[in-house]
Amino acid sequence: MKVTLEVKPRQKPYLPIEAEGIVPRTFFEGTDSLTVFRGNKELPLEEIFNVAIEGEAESVDEVEIIILGDSSRIKRVGEYMDGGRIHITGDIGMHCGNFMSAGEIVIDGNADAWLGREMRGGRIRCHGSAGDYCAAGYRGEKRGMRGGTVEVFGDAGDFTAETLAGGSVIIHGNAGDLSGVDMKEGELTIMGDTSRACANMSGGMAYVHGTVNDMIPTFRKIGQEKVNGEPYTRFSGDIANRGKGTLFIRNYKYLD
Amino acid sequence: MKINDVVCPFCGCLCDDLEITVEHNRIVAVDNGCTLANAKFMSKEQLASPIRRTGEGWENISYDEAIQYTVDMLLDADRPLLYGWSGTHGEAQCIGVHVSELVGGIIDSTTSVCHGPSILAIQEVGHPGCTLGRVKNRADVVIYWGCNPLEAHPRHMSRYTTYADGYFLQNAFRERKVIVVDVRETETARVADEFIRIKEGGDYAVLSALRAIVRGKGDVVPESVAGVSRSQLERIVTLCKDAKFGAIFFGLGLTMTRGKYKNVRNAIELVDELSRHTKFTITPMRGHWNVYGSNEVFTWMTGYPYAIDFCRGIAFYNPGETSAIDLLARKECDACLIIGSDPGAHFPRGCVEHLAEIPTVVIDPVPTMTTALADVQIPVAVSGIDADGTAYRMDGVPIRVRKVIEPTLPNDREVLKSIHAKMKEAKGQ
Numbered sequence: 001m002k003v004t005l006e007v008k009p010r011q012k013p014y015l016p017i018e019a020e021g022i023v024p025r026t027f028f029e030g031t032d033s034l035t036v037f038r039g040n041k042e043l044p045l046e047e048i049f050n051v052a053i054e055g056e057a058e059s060v061d062e063v064e065i066i067i068l069g070d071s072s073r074i075k076r077v078g079e080y081m082d083g084g085r086i087h088i089t090g091d092i093g094m095h096c097g098n099f100m101s102a103g104e105i106v107i108d109g110n111a112d113a114w115l116g117r118e119m120r121g122g123r124i125r126c127h128g129s130a131g132d133y134c135a136a137g138y139r140g141e142k143r144g145m146r147g148g149t150v151e152v153f154g155d156a157g158d159f160t161a162e163t164l165a166g167g168s169v170i171i172h173g174n175a176g177d178l179s180g181v182d183m184k185e186g187e188l189t190i191m192g193d194t195s196r197a198c199a200n201m202s203g204g205m206a207y208v209h210g211t212v213n214d215m216i217p218t219f220r221k222i223g224q225e226k227v228n229g230e231p232y233t234r235f236s237g238d239i240a241n242r243g244k245g246t247l248f249i250r251n252y253k254y255l256d
Numbered sequence: 257m258k259i260n261d262v263v264c265p266f267c268g269c270l271c272d273d274l275e276i277t278v279e280h281n282r283i284v285a286v287d288n289g290c291t292l293a294n295a296k297f298m299s300k301e302q303l304a305s306p307i308r309r310t311g312e313g314w315e316n317i318s319y320d321e322a323i324q325y326t327v328d329m330l331l332d333a334d335r336p337l338l339y340g341w342s343g344t345h346g347e348a349q350c351i352g353v354h355v356s357e358l359v360g361g362i363i364d365s366t367t368s369v370c371h372g373p374s375i376l377a378i379q380e381v382g383h384p385g386c387t388l389g390r391v392k393n394r395a396d397v398v399i400y401w402g403c404n405p406l407e408a409h410p411r412h413m414s415r416y417t418t419y420a421d422g423y424f425l426q427n428a429f430r431e432r433k434v435i436v437v438d439v440r441e442t443e444t445a446r447v448a449d450e451f452i453r454i455k456e457g458g459d460y461a462v463l464s465a466l467r468a469i470v471r472g473k474g475d476v477v478p479e480s481v482a483g484v485s486r487s488q489l490e491r492i493v494t495l496c497k498d499a500k501f502g503a504i505f506f507g508l509g510l511t512m513t514r515g516k517y518k519n520v521r522n523a524i525e526l527v528d529e530l531s532r533h534t535k536f537t538i539t540p541m542r543g544h545w546n547v548y549g550s551n552e553v554f555t556w557m558t559g560y561p562y563a564i565d566f567c568r569g570i571a572f573y574n575p576g577e578t579s580a581i582d583l584l585a586r587k588e589c590d591a592c593l594i595i596g597s598d599p600g601a602h603f604p605r606g607c608v609e610h611l612a613e614i615p616t617v618v619i620d621p622v623p624t625m626t627t628a629l630a631d632v633q634i635p636v637a638v639s640g641i642d643a644d645g646t647a648y649r650m651d652g653v654p655i656r657v658r659k660v661i662e663p664t665l666p667n668d669r670e671v672l673k674s675i676h677a678k679m680k681e682a683k684g685q
Binding site for chain 1: 458
């Protein structure tokens with residue numbers, strides 16, 4: 001089944017649309033009365049999108065949703081997704097792929113904040129950049145993302161992989177400040193630069209292939225090790241938090 | 257006529273020992289107050305009636321017209337923002353929550369631009385706090401981190417810390433050690449026993465280093481951390497560990513700099529670590545006199561302390577998405593009611609521009625910078641001067657602010673009640 005949703009122009013284009021109903025399962029099970037919210041107004045899906053559905057599906061994994069047009073203010077697409085595929089051809093709004101447990105989301109443009117928040121499984125690939133709190137947790141939660149893979153080909157914002165508790169996060173560009181802060185388990189890979197990586201971590205593993213600026217001063221230096229033939233410094237910490245995490249860093253600078 | 261024990265409705269200290277002299281229903285003298293209190297009580301700029309913007313300027317309108325305009329504006333909007341609340345009393349805040357829920361809007365207080373990060377940190381790791389009375393009577397080490405009480409909370413040090421007598425201290429002034437941590441030498445830093453000067457943005461690293469040293473793992477800490485030498489950090493830790501009762505107060509230097517709530521979380525975890533050796537507590541230096549009250553009221557009514565989105569009919573909370581600055585900067589709201597604060601003077605330019613574009617109503621006694629952005633302003637009585645109500649001090653103690661002169665205008669509570677009633681009528685409830 002192929003579902004094409006084309007975003008219509010709106011009178012107030014900046015007002016966010018909350019569309020947690022846009023998940024493959026909804027279309028697999030039938031969508032007679034699917035609604036989305038513009039602020040406090042509940043609207044039929046057709047008022048925001050031109051909807052076209054082709055073909056049938058035997059299982060949720062055979063459903064593919066394609067989102068066309070300016071979807072940069074459409075929030076919560078793919079929330080609780082448990083199979084199938086979502087392909088976003090432009091940018092996507094906040095909370096894309098919240099709590100998803102299976103399936104795949106591909107974003108050709110940029111993703112706004114909280115991409116893959118508290119994700120449990122499945123795969124998100126973002127070809128542009130991601131906002132703050134990419135693959136992070138919710139306010140006050142001890143554990144954030146617990147499984148699956150988030151891969152961002154551009155840069156990621158601040159607090160990337162905050163409270164990471166499983167799964168893997170790969171940022172091909174740079175990550176913002178405090179990436180991997182309070183992480184507990186799982187694996188974070190940053191190909192570019194970041195700052196204050198993995199502050200207060202208690203467990204898990206992180207690789208930074210660029211430079212960590214303002215390195216947290218409470219990581220114990222274990223020594224030099226080779227990663228793919230290149231020299232890296234291995235750290236253990238965060239000692240301030242009785243942490244047992246491992247950090248492999250190509251270059252680092254303290255704020256001294 | 258002299259009135260004793262008046263509560264000052266200016267900052268989070270809520271000093272309750274002011275003496276006000278009233279003649280012919282006007283305040284003519286303020287004793288015991290700081291300069292901020294004097295300015296607030298002696299202010300004479302109150303508007304006399306509601307005003308509405310016309311093509312050329314402003315026209316006076318009646319309260320009924322102004323309230324009807326507000327109701328229509330809120331009901332027409334898809335995503336209205338109701339912002340402010342820190343400069344009004346708890347009873348008005350209660351009605352504000354009811355209005356937000358009824359209209360399906362977002363309610364946020366000035367918390368989101370001051371100590372919001374402190375609350376996010378508290379939601380992660382808890383709050384080892386205490387009342388200011390305990391600090392006054394017991395604390396022999398006081399740390400001011402990223403705040404300047406001598407200028408922002410002028411009587412904090414004389415009422416609760418450095419210069420106050422303490423029941424369990426023989427000679428409080430000599431026994432108390434004061435540590436100030438800041439990026440520049442402030443007035444407060446000059447009276448400190450120990451001043452730690454941190455490079456901008458280095459608070460998190462210094463807090464982490466202190467935690468490691470308290471744990472006896474000082475060997476991992478480099479010689480210098482964000483401009484502070486390890487020997488000074490070790491000296492501070494010894495001072496803290498030797499304390500009988502330590503109290504940390506922190507301000508926007510911690511909450512609104514790089515790292516925001518993670519700084520505060522680190523400070524709370526330092527307090528946790530120190531409490532394995534002695535007794536330590538931590539208290540945010542709240543700014544507005546009743547900003548703590550807005551958090552209390554919102555929490556008991558909605559479950560969340562600020563930035564609550566009722567658009568979907570249930571309370572949703574996510575600062576960064578549902579907080580006023582973010583909503584305005586991203587143009588995600590289409591009407592705004594402002595009460596008891598002055599975003600026109602404090603918000604970033606982009607936010608102010610959006611406020612000027614959308615319909616905005618201000619409920620405030622005096623013309624402010626926000627008036628320049630508004631379509632209608634409704635003047636009200638000033639809580640603590642000609643209106644009474646409940647406020648919460650920075651340590652969470654509720655204190656009733658009094659009415660010292662007879663009001664000539666309705667108060668916040670009455671205006672909001674009429675808005676709520678009219679709105680219910682319009683919705684057929």
